[in-house]
Amino acid sequence: MLIEAVNLRKHYGRIKAVDGIDLEVREGEILGILGPNGAGKSTTISMISTLIKPDEGKIMFRGRNIVDDPRVIRNILGMVPQDVALYPDLSALENLRFFGRLYGLKGSELDKRIKEVLDILGLNGRAGDSIKKYSGGMKRRVNIGAALLHHPRILVMDEPTVGIDPQSRKHILETVKGLNARGMTIIYTSHYMEEVEALCDRIYIMDYGRIIASGTGEQLKRLIDKDDTVEIQVDKATDQFIRQLKGNVKVKHVDVRGNNIILISSGGSSILPDVFETAVGNDVKMLSVQVKTPTLEDVFLHLTGRGLRD
Ligand SMILES: Nc1ncnc2c1ncn2[C@@H]1O[C@H](COP(=O)(O)OP(=O)(O)O)[C@@H](O)[C@H]1O
Ligand SMILES: [Mg+2]
Structure with a gap:
């Protein structure tokens, strides 16, 4: 030392x-x-x-x-x-x-x-x-x-x-x-x-x-890799679709920004089949899907509830 x-x-x-x-x-x-x-x-x-x-x-x-x-x-x-x-x-x-x-x-x-x-x-x-x-x-x-x-x-x-x-x-x-x-x-x-x-x-x-x-x-x-972030873009984020996503046991948090939806799931990307199924069932079209691996920014967010640049 x-x-x-x-x-x-x-x-x-x-x-x-x-x-x-x-x-x-x-x-x-x-x-x-x-x-x-x-x-x-x-x-x-x-x-x-x-x-x-x-x-x-x-x-x-x-x-x-x-x-x-x-x-x-x-x-x-x-x-x-x-x-x-x-x-x-x-x-x-x-x-x-x-x-x-x-x-x-x-x-x-x-x-x-x-x-x-x-x-x-x-x-x-x-x-x-x-x-x-x-x-x-x-x-x-x-x-x-x-x-x-x-x-x-x-x-x-x-x-x-x-x-x-x-x-x-x-x-x-x-x-x-x-x-x-x-x-x-x-x-x-x-x-x-x-x-x-x-x-x-x-x-x-x-x-x-x-x-x-x-x-x-x-x-x-x-520290946080069990909580992967999945970001999806849909043609129309209907209330019913969001409600069903929130109802999924693996989903810990849903953040809706217009037609962009950010999901924090305890199972990482294993949530994706459920998301697709929910979309199909609600006649919602998925335009893009992104699974974000955590960054130190996410670690900070996770620990403090704030962004590093806030
Ligand atoms: N000489 C000083 N007098 C009064 N407050 C100070 C002084 N230096 C730092 N601070 C305060 O202490 C805190 C930590 O400051 P600082 O060590 O400069 O943080 P950082 O480098 O991470 O931006 C801040 O709230 C800052 O305003
Ligand atoms: Mg400084």
Whole structure:
């Protein structure tokens, strides 16, 4: 175990930003923290990065509590904040030089690291342009670069792909995978479940300052895979048809949206023959059928009754 946080708590007045969570980070993994806005993700990783102190709890790293002793982790951890923290009038090169000096790098060593970081982020061609001419995605890449200059072993990234173009997003996700393949441990927060599912070895799902589920993507989806979702489209969703669907013992929930009907059934797709029979018996024509395998979005919905993006 690389990092172990126990009973972490951070309240702001009456707001329980982080409300007693346990969390572990394993060496070499990409750990995802998934949750909607306000869930407590940034507060959690800010405590792990020693930027803010918890009200309660401990964070153990190499046998030391970094809450009391932040220096033991600071030089091996890189933090990419949610908000871009760069000087707009300076070039990418100058920005990176500034951050490198903060880490105590200088001379040819600093130049070497900057070149390396520009390569990793695919920014070499435009390194001399001032940041204000960069797209949002390119600014994000420079921000990531700033966190990599001191060769951290742990990289903490706070929603690094929010609001950027698909190409930069793809590039950032590839970069994260590449860094991880070279042995870097990554802590990655996001409210995009597809991203977390595709990228992360293990995931904590947060909501209202608490961890409501954790595990691999597969393990989390197994929480609900008995409740498959079947979506059908019919020519006319008559009352009688809907009533009979609702009367089926395997059907747990029926959601009618015009002629689209969403069924949650305890038997998964085994409900389909019954649905066809009911349709025929009611002279209702089925236009399409889709069986949805659960996503992490469904897991969140199942656990909280709300969507991740609500
Ligand atoms: N410095 C702060 N002062 C007051 N409230 C805060 C502060 N930081 C975070 N919060 C509140 O704590 C909750 C969790 O915030 P945050 O950790 O930023 O969530 P997330 O990163 O998941 O969106 C939110 O309700 C937020 O408004
Ligand atoms: Mg946040």
